[in-house]
Amino acid sequence: MKKIEEIFDDVCNVIENSTGYKKEDINMDDTLFDKLEIDSIDLVDILFELETLYDIELKISDIEIKAKKELGDIQYEIDGVITAEGIESLKKHMSEINPDKLTEGLTINELIQLFSIHSLCKLVLLKLEGM
Numbered sequence: 336m337k338k339i340e341e342i343f344d345d346v347c348n349v350i351e352n353s354t355g356y357k358k359e360d361i362n363m364d365d366t367l368f369d370k371l372e373i374d375s376i377d378l379v380d381i382l383f384e385l386e387t388l389y390d391i392e393l394k395i396s397d398i399e400i401k402a403k404k405e406l407g408d409i410q411y412e413i414d415g416v417i418t419a420e421g422i423e424s425l426k427k428h429m430s431e432i433n434p435d436k437l438t439e440g441l442t443i444n445e446l447i448q449l450f451s452i453h454s455l456c457k458l459v460l461l462k463l464e465g466m
């Protein structure tokens with residue numbers, strides 16, 4: 336089974352090939368959208384390259400789906416705002432994100448902005464493990 340460090344190396348290679356951002360300048364805690372300024376078109380390309388490399392299907396929302404499943408009948412979000420229970424579930428599944436940023440009032444769009452290289456690596460690892 337692949338380790339997160341091996342996946343990180345592959346993710347860095349894919350990002351460098353897709354965006355031209357130098358792989359040696361990429362850190363595990365860099366956010367995809369703010370720090371690396373990856374746009375949605377680049378992200379689609381990055382996800383496709385990783386899917387091809389690992390023979391898996393990736394969606395950024397997969398981690399959210401896992402958090403929602405864990406909650407069962409408890410609401411994850413209301414009108415695009417993540418509930419307190421949703422936040423607690425995310426803190427478990429997205430432990431790489433500073434918990435101070437996962438607070439009540441966080442919207443789904445704001446959550447996507449927190450998605451980091453580490454989050455992407457964890458997503459690949461989850462898929463390789465059969466999620």
